[in-house]
Amino acid sequence: MNPRACTSLQNSSGDLLADRRYAYAEACLSEGDAEGAAEMAEQTLEIAPRYAAAWFLLGRAREARHLATTDVAHHHAALRAYGNALDLDPHDELGARLRLVQIGEGATLGAISPAYIRALFDGYAARFERHLVDDLHYRGPKLLVEALGAVAGAPASFGDVIDLGCGTGLMGEALAGRTRSLMGIDLSPGMLVEAARRKRYDRLVEGDLGPVLDGEPSGSADLVVAADVFIYVGGLGRVMTETARILRPSGLVGFTVQWQAEGGLVLGADARYAHGDRYLRRMSDEAGLDLVSLDPAAIRREREIDVPGRIVVLRKPPSPAP
Known part of the structure; x- marks a missing residue:
């Protein structure tokens, strides 16, 4: 699941000639x-020097040249271009911070910005379920419900449930x-429009x-779920702490x-x-949650290969006996 959305910053520089140069640059890059x-990106920037998307595209082109030639000058040029894109797009809708981290510059945590995720999935919402289920053989919600149902003493109803990163509502389905009540949270307005249309949430x-x-x-x-969401969150400390707080015993x-x-x-x-077992155990301990199960599973497939994953179930300790 790696969609690429057209963001508002990419739509136009405000200059027709610059936009044409930018389109040529995109075509060149797509053709290798x-x-x-x-x-072509540099020609675009000569006309529209504050066009963030052109700086981002220049960074991608220079990054590709570095990979092809190992010439360090291209690496430095990519760093400068991504840095300029980030200066012009401080919320990082384009994902420049992520590209910087991937080429060795910047902190891993916080590399994926909320603005980038919002833009990414807004452009993906209409075909989200079809792509996940048909193309990626996505099984996360089904496997997660099975794991919850296997918990000793699991109730017939999960009660009041919060779905983190609900998307269009596959987990809700x-x-x-x-459930007695079901709340969905998502960054993407486009995803929430689809979820509302399907009437899966209260x-x-x-x-x-x-x-x-x-x-x-x-x-x-009574239950908080998150299906294939933490791949975009990274550090889970705050989410786990708040989840433990809102859970009933x-x-x-x-x-x-x-x-x-x-x-x-x-x-x-x-x-x-990607999260390792040691990290997941530490996060659950720090949040004061008991680990119920930590099971290997292939949540989806990419390029016909299973992506290794984990299905995790935690429990808040019961109230102390009076």
């Missing part, structure tokens, strides 16, 4: 002509008939996970992650975070 793309909230969870009352949920947390063998947290070449 990185040097031609760089030249998997939970159909097993309440939908647009926003970043941390701030939205901050606003929820303590002890107000004995409440459950169920989520999927992309897995990596070294045990920590990494940002992969596929622009997704």
Whole structure:
């Protein structure tokens, strides 16, 4: 799941000639002509020097030239171009910070900005479910519901449920008939429009996970789920702490992650975070949650290869006996 959306910053420079040069640059890059793309992007910037998307495209072209030639000058040129794009796009709708991290500059945590995720999925919403289910053989919600159902003493109804990063509502569909109330949270207005149209949730909230969870009352949920969401979040400390706060005693947390063998947290070449078992155990301990299960699973396939993942279920400890 690696969509590319057309963002508002990419639509136009405001100058027709610059836009034509930019279109030529994009075409060159898509055809494998990185040097031609760089030249056309530079011509675009001569006309429209504050066009963030052209700086970003120049960074991609110079990055490609560096990979092809190992000439360090192209690497430095890519760093400068991405830096200029980020200066002109401080919310990072284009994803320049992510590209910088991938070529060795900047902190891994926070590399994927909320603005980038919002733009990415707004352009993806209409075909989201078809792509995941048909092309990527996505099974996260089904596997997550099965893992929750296997918990000892699992109730017939999961009660009041919050779905983190709900998207168009595949997780909501998997939970159909097993909730008292179902709330969905997502950064993307486009995704929430689709979720509302499908009528899978009682309440939908647009926003970043941390701030939205901050606003929820303590002890107000029986279950919190997150299916294929943490691949874009990375550090889970704040989310786990807030989740533990809003859960009722004995409440459950169920989520999927992309897995990596070294045990920590990494940002992969596929622009997704992967979490190791050691990291997941530490996050649950720090949040005061008990680990119920940590099972290997292939959540989806890419290029006909299973992507390694984990299905994780945590539980908040019960109230102390009086």
